[in-house]
Amino acid sequence: MHAQSQASSQVNAQNNRLLGSLDPDVYQRLAPKLELAAMTRGEIICPPGSKLTHAFFPVSGIISLLHMLEDGATGESAVVGNEGMLGVVIFTGGYTMTIEATVQNEGYAYRLPAEVLMDEFNRSASMRDRLLKYTQALLAQTSQTAICNRHHTVQQQLCRRLLLTLDRLPGNELHMTQEQIASTLGVRREGISEAAGRLQLAGLISYKRGRITILDRDLLEEYACECYQVVKDECERLERIPASPRKHLPYSTERRRRVRPPPPGNH
Amino acid sequence: MHAQSQASSQVNAQNNRLLGSLDPDVYQRLAPKLELAAMTRGEIICPPGSKLTHAFFPVSGIISLLHMLEDGATGESAVVGNEGMLGVVIFTGGYTMTIEATVQNEGYAYRLPAEVLMDEFNRSASMRDRLLKYTQALLAQTSQTAICNRHHTVQQQLCRRLLLTLDRLPGNELHMTQEQIASTLGVRREGISEAAGRLQLAGLISYKRGRITILDRDLLEEYACECYQVVKDECERLERIPASPRKHLPYSTERRRRVRPPPPGNH
DNA sequence: AGAATTATGTGAGTAAACGCACATACCAAT
DNA sequence: ATTGGTATGTGCGTTTACTCACATAATTCT
Numbered sequence: 001m002h003a004q005s006q007a008s009s010q011v012n013a014q015n016n017r018l019l020g021s022l023d024p025d026v027y028q029r030l031a032p033k034l035e036l037a038a039m040t041r042g043e044i045i046c047p048p049g050s051k052l053t054h055a056f057f058p059v060s061g062i063i064s065l066l067h068m069l070e071d072g073a074t075g076e077s078a079v080v081g082n083e084g085m086l087g088v089v090i091f092t093g094g095y096t097m098t099i100e101a102t103v104q105n106e107g108y109a110y111r112l113p114a115e116v117l118m119d120e121f122n123r124s125a126s127m128r129d130r131l132l133k134y135t136q137a138l139l140a141q142t143s144q145t146a147i148c149n150r151h152h153t154v155q156q157q158l159c160r161r162l163l164l165t166l167d168r169l170p171g172n173e174l175h176m177t178q179e180q181i182a183s184t185l186g187v188r189r190e191g192i193s194e195a196a197g198r199l200q201l202a203g204l205i206s207y208k209r210g211r212i213t214i215l216d217r218d219l220l221e222e223y224a225c226e227c228y229q230v231v232k233d234e235c236e237r238l239e240r241i242p243a244s245p246r247k248h249l250p251y252s253t254e255r256r257r258r259v260r261p262p263p264p265g266n267h
Numbered sequence: 268m269h270a271q272s273q274a275s276s277q278v279n280a281q282n283n284r285l286l287g288s289l290d291p292d293v294y295q296r297l298a299p300k301l302e303l304a305a306m307t308r309g310e311i312i313c314p315p316g317s318k319l320t321h322a323f324f325p326v327s328g329i330i331s332l333l334h335m336l337e338d339g340a341t342g343e344s345a346v347v348g349n350e351g352m353l354g355v356v357i358f359t360g361g362y363t364m365t366i367e368a369t370v371q372n373e374g375y376a377y378r379l380p381a382e383v384l385m386d387e388f389n390r391s392a393s394m395r396d397r398l399l400k401y402t403q404a405l406l407a408q409t410s411q412t413a414i415c416n417r418h419h420t421v422q423q424q425l426c427r428r429l430l431l432t433l434d435r436l437p438g439n440e441l442h443m444t445q446e447q448i449a450s451t452l453g454v455r456r457e458g459i460s461e462a463a464g465r466l467q468l469a470g471l472i473s474y475k476r477g478r479i480t481i482l483d484r485d486l487l488e489e490y491a492c493e494c495y496q497v498v499k500d501e502c503e504r505l506e507r508i509p510a511s512p513r514k515h516l517p518y519s520t521e522r523r524r525r526v527r528p529p530p531p532g533n534h
Numbered sequence: 535a536g537a538a539t540t541a542t543g544t545g546a547g548t549a550a551a552c553g554c555a556c557a558t559a560c561c562a563a564t
Numbered sequence: 565a566t567t568g569g570t571a572t573g574t575g576c577g578t579t580t581a582c583t584c585a586c587a588t589a590a591t592t593c594t
Contacts, residue, residue: 132360142413147334190572196572197572458580474542
């Protein structure tokens with residue numbers, strides 16, 4: 001299918017929340033430079049150490065930020081969907097990353113040449129504000145992934161990962177194999193098989209051959225570790241902060257805590 | 268000891284590499300606003316969710332970015348020493364973090380009011396350049412911690428953590444208890460006891476009651492996982508990139524790979 | 535000096551995830 | 565309809581780290 005012939009509801013650049021939240025004049029300036037690109041599953045958008053020539057703003061599909069160790073072991077530090085962008089390194093000035101950007105779920109992204117992004121970043125306070133807040137959100141997600149990897153079970157992480165995907169794709173059916181999920185979580189395929197089996201038994205999901213259907217999203221959130229909600233709350237908080245805030249923001253040491261039923265066991 | 272009476276070699280603001288790498292005119296503008304602050308071990312500089320009023324530029328000592336889960340489990344996503352700063356959230360616009368900034372090793376830091384940092388960030392391209400590159404370095408470190416937590420053994424992570432500390436403190440003696448290290452790595456104290464015992468047996472370190480002496484740094488690097496070197500290389504790469512680069516940077520997909528002897532076993 | 539506190543060492547049993555091996559089931563292509 | 569490839573299920577022995585329970589040793593306090 002030709003990229004330009006996509007239904008406009010799916011491929012409107014404003015469906016990327018970062019692009020959609022820009023000041024109208026900034027967006028107008030960028031719009032002519034945005035080009036639609038299809039992202040195919042498994043595609044490596046940017047290998048580690050190679051220069052990123054474009055920023056990618058997904059409107060559908062998910063890009064995974066994936067580590068690969070010397071021995072071939074993998075693991076994801078964050079995902080990028082229509083809430084964000086790939087290409088923070090363009091305006092942070094490093095040009096390259098230590099990790100690989102891979103398409104985890106196929107879809108479309110608008111891409112913007114690095115120089116255009118950079119120019120607008122330097123020119124517009126509004127653009128800076130959005131991109132920098134997103135950078136903080138990305139850092140929060142990455143950081144939470146670190147502690148999640150340390151302390152939570154494969155089943156909890158699987159639930160979290162499904163929710164991350166669900167939030168970034170339309171519908172309740174996800175296209176990903178257990179093998180794929182395993183390599184994003186950095187665990188064995190068999191581990192996903194067992195955990196997914198339990199989730200299916202409990203009626204949270206159903207799946208067959210790379211097609212996962214979420215049956216009970218609320219339950220999935222209960223089975224997931226807190227990491228999902230912590231990152232989601234932080235991203236929403238960041239999106240709510242206005243670009244030019246009052247001089248003195250309300251001082252708060254409180255963080256939202258959800259009351260949550262005791263998490264079901266692993267078995 | 269009174270902060271202002273410290274030997275100047277230890278408390279010169281230029282000993283913070285981030286401050287030291289600023290354009291002279293930028294530094295001159297900031298210098299009068301910098302105030303020396305003593306950081307005591309265990310001090311919580313900024314609890315999660317509370318507004319950071321100052322950026323901290325350590326000249327000695329280490330600040331740890333620490334997660335705490337609902338059940339009390341902890342884990343560090345990154346460390347901040349004289350190579351960087353605490354307070355990225357000031358210019359990224361979020362004001363608060365989901366994680367806690369704690370003093371892991373006591374020392375001194377210069378602190379700068381958030382508004383001053385923000386003003387200079389908006390005003391000076393040189394300041395932006397340094398701070399943004401540091402942001403990328405922080406992200407790289409955090410991201411690597413995520414994969415490290417997933418795949419490497421306690422012993423490997425202990426070695427890495429010791430090296431991170433060693434790089435940011437003078438001398439070869441570190442002041443930290445096994446309990447402290449355990450909570451930064453998010454593992455049991457007994458696990459550190461065992462791993463540290465093996466490292467001592469192997470002649471890499473010696474220690475007693477919170478005083479660790481590094482005897483063989485090279486060997487320590489061999490015992491550590493690759494994560495240490497990956498992050499170090501990336502930080503050095505970022506520091507080397509000039510602020511206003513040529514239009515076309517040399518394109519490279521290569522990343523430095525160290526030839527390394529086969530790592531010694533866990534026992 | 536003796537007691538209390540703090541730091542560290544060690545052992546036994548348990549749990550989670552791993553590596554490996556192989557069985558089964560689904561889908562697609564001829 | 566058969567075949568081949570891909571995806572998933574399952575069992576078993578191993579490893580790593582965990583929980584729990586103390587023992588020992590160094591430092592500080594009175």
